[in-house]
Amino acid sequence: MSRRCDVTGAEPSFGNRVSHSHRRTRRTWVPNLHRRRFWLPSERRWITLKVTTKALRTIDRDGIEKVVARMRAAGKKV
Secondary structure, X not given: OOOOOOOOOOOXXXXXXXXXXXXXXXXXXXXXXEEEEEEEOOOOEEEEEEEEHHXXXXXXXXXXXXXXXXXXXXXXXX
């Protein structure tokens, strides 16, 4: 199961954990993902998306219909 947002495409980023003595070890930052169901009124069905909290704010601002239209224009299957 990939850790990628369906709307924004956010995925884990990688970097270094730096200790007090300045030793470096690898670490990851994972996106804040949630599985949410959204009702699509035009298609009269529920869709389940894996979205970040930023994507949830985008959906609240623009509406689920516009967001799904953008996803389909980008070639994603919904």
